Amino acid sequence: MKTLFIYLVLVIWAGVSQAQEITELKEAKVGFxxxxxxxxxxxxxxxxxxxxxxxxxxxxxxxxxxxxxxxxxxxxxxxxxxxxxxxxxxxxxxxxxxxxxxxxxxxxxxxSERFKNIFLPASLREQLYKDHKGWEMVKNVRVTRGENGKVDKEFYRITLRNGDERKTLKIDGITAERSEVASN
Incomplete structure (x- = not known):
């Protein structure tokens, strides 16, 4: 029993002494x-x-x-x-x-841009909800065209479903933004 006790003390002492070593790490470079x-x-x-x-x-x-x-x-x-x-x-x-x-x-x-199933602008989401209560949006596509970094045309093609019924809406994005600004 005495030998077992001495053996355990030695194992614990070896573990603690190993844990006290300092490990120096090399410099890490982070880039972006x-x-x-x-x-x-x-x-x-x-x-x-x-x-x-x-x-x-x-x-x-x-x-x-x-x-x-x-x-x-x-x-x-x-x-x-x-x-x-x-x-x-x-x-x-x-x-x-x-x-x-x-x-x-x-x-x-x-x-030109084409994106599908994107997060719609808040004003458009609100208008869809008000005008099409009970309908669920299945998919949407946003298409834009422009020149010199300015958007000249923007429209959304939105597919709605209400049970077995389906309908597709085409909404002019630029006009929708202007009407939202005019109503404030």
Missing amino acids: APLSSEVIRDGNQFSFIVKESYAGDFEANPLAFMEANFDIHNFITVLKGEKFDSFQVTFSSKKGHLLADFDKHGNLGTT
Whole structure:
């Protein structure tokens, strides 16, 4: 019994003495890459698979996301040796894509977006609820087109269901925003 007691004291002493060692770690470097993505090239067309920092970041405002996370001038510098008159860049996520055309100087030309099953703006959600009580939204699609970084056309195609009945609505997004502003 005495031997067992001495053995346990030695094991505990060895464990405690090992736990007191200081381990020095190497320096860790942390970096931030806002648009970490895969790039697929086809002639003068480039596709980026967007990795969002949080869900909904890209589809909430694709143009602002592109401006914040994509530097066309650095992109053109990388392709310096190649002679292009224009660049067509597509940014894709799980919910949709943004297609942007740039000229050889990096100026933004036409843009088009298509996103499905997104979170609708509050004013549109409220209007749908008021006008279509008892109906359930099954899916939605937002399509926009524009030039020089400004949206000229925006519409939503919304599919509603009430039991066995279905109906599809096409709502002009720009007019819906203006009517909301006018009613305040």
